[in-house]
Amino acid sequence: MSADVSRHLAIDLGASSGRVALGTLEGGRLSVEILHRFPNGGVPVRGGLYWDVLGLWREVLHGLRLAATRGGVASVGVNSWAVDYGLLDGRGELLGAVNHYRSPRLNGVMERVQGELGAGHIYEATGIQFLPFNTLYQLAAEPPERLAQARTLLMVPDLLHFWLCGARVTERTNASSTQFFDPRSGEWATGLLESLGVSPLLLPRIVEPGTVLGTLSPEVERETGLRGVRVVAPATHDTASAVAAVPAQEEDGWAYVSSGTWSLVGLETPAPVITAAARAANLTNEAGVGGTTRLLKNVMGLWIVQQCNAAWGLDFGELYAGAAAVPPGPLIDPDDARFAPMGHDMPTRVQAYCRETGQAVPQTPAEITRCILDSLALRTAEVLETLQDVSGQAVGTVHVVGGGSQIAPLNQLIADASGRPVVAGPVEATLIGNLLVQSGALDRPGELRAVVRASNDLQTFTPGAAVSPERRAQFARLGGRPAAEAGSTP
Template sequence: MSAEVSRHIAVDLGASSGRVALGTLREGRLSVEVLHRFPNGGVPVRGGLYWDLLGLWREILHGLKLASSRGPVASVGVNSWAVDYGLLDDEGELLGGVHHYRSARLNGVMERVRETVGDGAIYGATGIQFLPFNTLYQLAAERPERLSQARTLLMVPDLLHYWLCGARVTERTNASTTQFYDPLSGEWATPLLDALKLPTHLLPPIALPGTDLGELSPEVARETGLHGTRVIVPATHDTASAVAAVPAAAGETGWAYVSSGTWSLVGVETPQPVLTDAALTANLTNEAGVNGTTRLLKNVMGLWVVQECRRAWDNADFAALYEGAAGVPAGGPLIDPDDARFLHPGLDMPDRVGAYCAETGQPVPRTPAEVMRCVLDSLAHRTVDVLEQLEAVQERPIRTVYVVGGGAQSGFLNQLTADLSGRTVVAGPVEATLMGNLLVQAEASGAIPRGGVREVVRASELLTTFMPSGPVPAGERERFRRLTVRRVTDEALSRG
């Protein structure tokens, strides 16, 4: 490892907040300092739901100004959530707003598209999990007049890179979430879009993680004080950046990851896409990773339900909520966290949890502690469901589960996952997305050797290990499976 100091900036945009962080690489260790935090979320306008991209841009510029005061910075890169995009006109100006993936405009669109071309054609071309907010369905929901004015489609982090330096590309990991990217060719799945009569001329070239897009534009350099700083594309999908920082050892096998935040992304890393009938039946997704890898995973509900319940409880302290849940006896009511009723925001989330329990003949949780225990038990069960599906599809055992992201801080949830799965759970790093973003930039700029990202993570982080504490009570897993029969049956019927 080089003894020289290398500094890089990561912009990390999540569904509820954003950060600008400065990473300092010294003697093979990475230290991360969050310089600026700011809120994010959907803005309702006339029945629609949008992201405030201009507000995010203002906050990003402020964070870059703070970073410039710390000395020379080699590079900057942006990651964000997936699937959402902006449209540019002939002049490169943003057309209208950037729709939020939880917008009601998508109701029924996925079903219509699937009826038009069939699940086999979509999955065979893309290998992507069927989710109602995928970019494919968002594009199909666009008004024809808006599409006719558009000349370029840029995913959210690519749009921000464009504003930073003027380059119009789509980074591979985020392109792979659209459901119109071909994982075998590494190019856009244009025949699929042609079959749906959707425009393909909007799609820019695809760039790999680590691509150097050039220096910040003169305008941005003057505004921020960052001169000579380059824009290096990280893995722009936040989950891909987080998985890049999974602290698995070189050559380690039999591991899976949970990128745990608002969503839980439960998956394994494979050398190539898995496009089998078994993967389609399990509704697994093949998303691109760094260094040519594939992230075979399922996108399931994460801490979103917890976050919305907390909001309904006047933003109660997280630690107190988890402590309260730990004091509630096991074996209580369960929900299917992927039930459609839990997808949308609302201060009635605790009531939705209670309604689900009542409808399924279970005791209704009344107190925040009881609701939290119900939700956390259910999230652990759902994680184990997906681990079992991944084992079956790849026909390989999973012995260790790495939990990265915000959920790594929940010792209670991680112990539940270890107990229910019978597997070792290793938690950390919490800031996996930031670390993955920063270290991909550092690798591309030559500050660390190729393939050295995970070595730096292990050298930089303290990890916590959770071992199964005993056998799972008889019938506990079957009790959860019975609750999810309705959703699984609906998914099977929708696939025809």
């Protein structure tokens, strides 16, 4: 391998699947080859919901073995979804299962903690939006006896890094999602945990994206055949990795939609925006690559369609094509709590919502999917207007990255609803961001993005049929939001 070529391994753990990929950086271009794909998801046990982290570890080792047959690599790094964690005892052994953020154990916990600590105090200290599965509320739901045995808390990607090389640290982008991280100081907001009776001694040292954590342990080397590979923390929060790979020109005035099971709609800002307006809009301030802040909002993404299709078993491409052929019809509030739980009854939940709100009831999979896609696009447009108003940053172009960037009907609907051009791609933004941060050869977000533009084919969707003010107002009313929040097309 020549000096101007570097090869790296990215482990990307998503809520529904995982991948191990090999990235080769050469001549200012990055090529990505996925070596191993494997399923992921919640495991229900006796009323609880858990992640099979040992099964994920088995699949990761298999992917690393495949990589060992492809020649030398310089580094490996893990990213995953946010908020979930493992607890280790004094010997570094995992204390029980890793809870899933959709676990029913969290019902009512956020409201209880807000009552004890004050919602305003929590937001002022952290700048994080209120979501019932934030790590703060997960710790408040832990049995005291389990916390008493714990000595270290590691977020899911940090747990795998510990298993790879023995380092017990938390990477900043994932730390920032917990709702006990202070985005101003860049340190843990330990007072919140102490107020809940949780020891801040559980929290490891915070490190930056790109930090070298060590090399693969002798055990992992024996298991995989890899030798002398550095373990490097990328932006371990998958959205942070995806945003690092947004192919934007810095002068564009751009926003992003990291589109997958969840839809993360946001801006990149130079500093946190912790204001009364940001709190009223329930916006979140999470750490990004290069000292940036990701001002964003979590909204429902393709989860509703995914759960519907778990019941239908149709080809997704045909499903989206069928939806595009259906005229606009009823709408749902995709962030309504009824759509959050897993279940093959999702199509009937969508139909029940439409019936209860006095709309025509979609009947076919194509009609139900069109209803969902229209609603996701309108919600995205609402959030974009809110972000622009709260931040003072004008939004010209919307970049859609991740799996949703492949769904042409949805991208066109977002362009129509927002009145802004949508640039779709790359699909593998999370893997690309992970690999480029690991490489260490690129010092600033702009340099990473130049490589992304050079390495990927992108598609642009220009606004077409405008969405009427009446339809915007109808959608806003479904979510209990004032019509003004829906904004207007620029």
